[in-house]
Amino acid sequence: MKLKITLSASLFAIxxxxxxxxxxxxxxxxxxxxPIADYKIYVSENLEKLVADTxxxxxxxxxxxxxxxxxxxxxxxxxxxxxxxxxxxxxxLDGSIDSRADDHEKAEKDPExxxxxxxxxxxxxxxxxxxxxxxxxxxxxxxxxxxxRITELTLPPEKVVGGxxxxxxxxxxxxxxxEEDRYSHTDLWDFKANFxxxxxxxxxxxxxxxxxxxxxxxxVSGNFDKVDVTLAKYKKGxxxxxxxxxxxxxxxxxxxxxxxxxxxxxxxxxxxxxN
Amino acid sequence: xxxxxxxxxxTRRSVLFGAGTAVVAGLTAASAAQxxxxxxxxxPVSDKTQxxxxxxxxxxxxxxxxxxxxxxxxxxxxxxxxxEEVERLFRTLSQRIDFLMKGGTPPEFDDKLPPSDSGILGPxxxxxxxxxxxxxxxxxxxxxxxxxxxxxxxxSRMKASRNDALDADLCHGDLSLQICAxxxxxxxxxxxxxxxxxxxxxVLRWKQEGSVPVxxxxxxxxxxxxxxxxxxxxxxANPDGNDAALMDQLVWVRQSDEPSWAQAxxxxxxxxxxNFVERWDRTPLAEQEAIIGRKKASGAPFGGTAxxxxxxxxxxxEGKVTALDAHIRLANKRTKTSDENRILxxxxxxxxxxxxxxxxxxxxxxxxxxxDLEKGFITVQRQLDGEPLEEYIKPIGGGFFFTLPGPAxxxxxxxxxxxxxxxxxxxxxxx
Numbered sequence: 001m002k003l004k005i006t007l008s009a010s011l012f013a014i015x016x017x018x019x020x021x022x023x024x025x026x027x028x029x030x031x032x033x034x035p036i037a038d039y040k041i042y043v044s045e046n047l048e049k050l051v052a053d054t055x056x057x058x059x060x061x062x063x064x065x066x067x068x069x070x071x072x073x074x075x076x077x078x079x080x081x082x083x084x085x086x087x088x089x090x091x092x093l094d095g096s097i098d099s100r101a102d103d104h105e106k107a108e109k110d111p112e113x114x115x116x117x118x119x120x121x122x123x124x125x126x127x128x129x130x131x132x133x134x135x136x137x138x139x140x141x142x143x144x145x146x147x148x149r150i151t152e153l154t155l156p157p158e159k160v161v162g163g164x165x166x167x168x169x170x171x172x173x174x175x176x177x178x179e180e181d182r183y184s185h186t187d188l189w190d191f192k193a194n195f196x197x198x199x200x201x202x203x204x205x206x207x208x209x210x211x212x213x214x215x216x217x218x219x220v221s222g223n224f225d226k227v228d229v230t231l232a233k234y235k236k237g238x239x240x241x242x243x244x245x246x247x248x249x250x251x252x253x254x255x256x257x258x259x260x261x262x263x264x265x266x267x268x269x270x271x272x273x274x275n
Numbered sequence: 276x277x278x279x280x281x282x283x284x285x286t287r288r289s290v291l292f293g294a295g296t297a298v299v300a301g302l303t304a305a306s307a308a309q310x311x312x313x314x315x316x317x318x319p320v321s322d323k324t325q326x327x328x329x330x331x332x333x334x335x336x337x338x339x340x341x342x343x344x345x346x347x348x349x350x351x352x353x354x355x356x357x358x359e360e361v362e363r364l365f366r367t368l369s370q371r372i373d374f375l376m377k378g379g380t381p382p383e384f385d386d387k388l389p390p391s392d393s394g395i396l397g398p399x400x401x402x403x404x405x406x407x408x409x410x411x412x413x414x415x416x417x418x419x420x421x422x423x424x425x426x427x428x429x430x431s432r433m434k435a436s437r438n439d440a441l442d443a444d445l446c447h448g449d450l451s452l453q454i455c456a457x458x459x460x461x462x463x464x465x466x467x468x469x470x471x472x473x474x475x476x477x478v479l480r481w482k483q484e485g486s487v488p489v490x491x492x493x494x495x496x497x498x499x500x501x502x503x504x505x506x507x508x509x510x511x512a513n514p515d516g517n518d519a520a521l522m523d524q525l526v527w528v529r530q531s532d533e534p535s536w537a538q539a540x541x542x543x544x545x546x547x548x549x550n551f552v553e554r555w556d557r558t559p560l561a562e563q564e565a566i567i568g569r570k571k572a573s574g575a576p577f578g579g580t581a582x583x584x585x586x587x588x589x590x591x592x593e594g595k596v597t598a599l600d601a602h603i604r605l606a607n608k609r610t611k612t613s614d615e616n617r618i619l620x621x622x623x624x625x626x627x628x629x630x631x632x633x634x635x636x637x638x639x640x641x642x643x644x645x646x647d648l649e650k651g652f653i654t655v656q657r658q659l660d661g662e663p664l665e666e667y668i669k670p671i672g673g674g675f676f677f678t679l680p681g682p683a684x685x686x687x688x689x690x691x692x693x694x695x696x697x698x699x700x701x702x703x704x705x706x
Contacts, residue, residue: 223475252352252478259474270387 027208027272032157035204039160042200043083047147050079054143058136061119064129073120074186074239080116080143081193082200084170085163086150093146097139100180114138117183124183158274164201165265167194172258176251178243188240191254192231199224202265209271216271220264223257230254323457324401330369330376333539334527335681335689337406337453338619338644339516342501344489345459346623348545348640349466349482350448350674353415354475358699361419364476365690368409369682371472372689375465378402393467395460403461407469408453409689410543410676415449425696427528427537427677429648433544436656438665445481445547445672453543453642459484481672483547485623485640499582500574504550504624504637505667507567508574511582512607514617526619528646536696539680542648544618546641547625547672553634555667566663568601576603585609598663605658618643618651638668648675 053076060069080087080098088094095103097115104110108121114135122132171194174180181187202220210217230253234241246254269275328336355364374381378400381392392400416426435441452469454462462484470479487501503509514521523529528540555563560571568586569576576586577597586597588609597604607613620643627636645651682689694701 248352252354255352255478256354256475259470259478263471263474266389270385270389273387275387 029157029273031208032161032205032272032274035208036155036157036160038204039201040155043086043150043155046079046083047150050076051143051147053079054140058140061123061129061136062133066123066127066129069119069129070123070184073116073123073184074181074189077116077186078189078193081190082197084194084197085159085166086153086155087146088166089153089159090146090149093142093149097142097146100182115142117181120181120183158269160201161205161269161272161274164198164268165262167198168258168262168265170194172255172262176255176258178246181243185242185244186240187243188231188234188246191227192240195224195227195231198261198265202268205268205272213271216264216267220261223261223264227254227257227261230257321457324403325378326404326457327378327402328376328404328406330372330407330682331684331687332681333683334541335408335678336376337408337455338526338541338621338678339522340406340455341516342487342621342623343404343455343457345457345462345484345486346453346455346621346640346642347459347462347466347482347484348642349452349454350412350480350545351450351452351477352480353449353477355477356419358421358694358697359702360476361690362694362699362701364473365694366688367473367476368469369688369690371469372407372409373685375400375407375468376402376405378405393464393471395467396464400464401461403456403458405454405456405461405465407465408455408543408678410451410453410678411690412448412450412674412676414447418449421697421699422693425534425536425693427540427542428530428533429542430677431648431675433673433675436670437660438668439670441673442671445483447674448480448676450477451543451545451674451676459486483625483640483672485625487623503622503639504552504626505555505563505567506571507563507569508582509622509639510620511569511574512603512617513620516619522619524646525615525617525651526644526646530646534696536692537677537680541644541646541678542651543676543678544641544643544645544648544652545673545676546670547638548641549636549638549669549671551634551667551669552637558667565598566602566667568597568603600661600663602659602662602664605662606655608658615647615650616654618645618655641673644678 053072057069057072057076060072084098087097095112095115098117099113099115100117101107101110101113101121104113107113108118108125116139118135119132119139122128122130122135171191175187175190175194178185178187180190202224206217230250231240233250234245328340330336353361353364355361380399381390384391396403411430413426413430413432416422416430432447452466454465456462456465466482470477490499490501493499500508500511500513514525516522526541528537528542558566564571564577573580574582575584578584578586578591586603586609588597588604591597593599594601594604607617620641622642623640625638625640630636643652679689680692682691
């Protein structure tokens, strides 16, 4: 009989988790000014690095140095991936900088297929820099333009806060499969940048809800930690192992962490009183 | 044959020119009246949305429960490793299944937050005859030291049979959910609810949905077996699911050499069996019937006249009536000893899209249950290996699972007996 009672109590504990939740109303719009300003600095730093790294990367491509260009591909992308929710606000540039072959009807042969992945295709699939110079020039120009546009942009708070979840949605929907960097298999670098970018946003707004929602903070931090521990297993030199080294079990661990972060972070805007 | 064509042409002409028989005219009039006032995008109507199955009992629902029109198998990778995590998994699953099978109103959240429910069935969830059946794969036990000694004796990783071309992305799994309801939308709603509520403990590996063609009720109240995508009735020789003694013998685990926690559970076999339907449709009727061993229209065995006539092979040792390698004869020899090899089939037909060669990706989502996996599916499949039907079918996925005993009542949860057997003290007790 005792068993029955405890089971009952415990079922209630679970049910309680599904009772109506109320978005926090305690966060005033002004409270967000500081975190947003800090995030703007984070974005600027990443853009600055992106411009410099892209210069070195595209120079190597144009110089015909396949090995150097290959080695710079993954690290160059990281500062783009970290701020992807903001970079994606300009869909024309996101398309020309970061689209994939299957975004285009004629795939790799499509003239609209440009940017990082077009160059990746040349370098890793064809092992050559042949005909890549125009793509390198275009990428450099696009990245420069992106930097200019974002510098002039006032960051919308809901886009910034929503970006934490948006990064996880991206990973969950189209990256966990290893389809992003399909020619170079350097997906784990992108993952790391996506997670860092999401965590940055979370960490900036964290003090605003730390007191009211400690359980949430602990859970989300725990899942970010789980991702870090899992990715750390694949660290190699300054970067990461190729994606095909990822075991099925670790892929499942990452997938579960991403899904859970996506679920939890989807409430972040509401918790901060944003629409 | 010529006569049939004439009849068909006449009927078609009747409909086309609106000058048909009374029957045709009557039908047209009825549907016209019924449709009055209906709009193009009105939801189709069903009077079965309040049909409800119970999650509770000695056995789980969805096994001897009459199969509804829509079914799905979803296979998961389970992240829950510790006894505490597995307890949370089982309890949360049970709590979601309880809600989904009963139906009702999901909690309402602040509109600045994502809603608690996908809303695809509207603000009030109808039960719609939903059942969700939870089963565990061999890997669930193998990958948890504390469970390894508690694995059901016959649970193993499905091995490829001779004709199989298994796709690793459609095979096995730590946990399977069989989700069945009157409509596919109800199944999809249930799956999305479970995914949303257990993102940290389960990751979806593969799923296959299927359906069964619906028939009008018969005036005399009798039933007939549904057809598969080969156009044949599938399940005619199933043991009677209403015969509790027979189910105890063939379906529910009661063997003394099985763990006591597993009693009243059952072995679930899932097979995704592609059918080469274009080729099948280009095969002469007589050959189709010879391969299966039944008449296509009636479902009667050779030498019989009605579906449920029992074939008598003792008078046909050379296979003159029913070929020795006919599907139904290889599967069930109809002898005293073959009786123990009977399995409870509960399949659905699936249709997925188009192959690279431009052919239909269709087939059978085969699901069956048995108390003894070796005597059941494994033996039957071994008998079928090499059958002529193999030219038209290709198993591409599936797995073996153990269906947990049923939760006794609302204070219980699915999988409790396993956790208790492992020595786990239910620690997740918060008040």
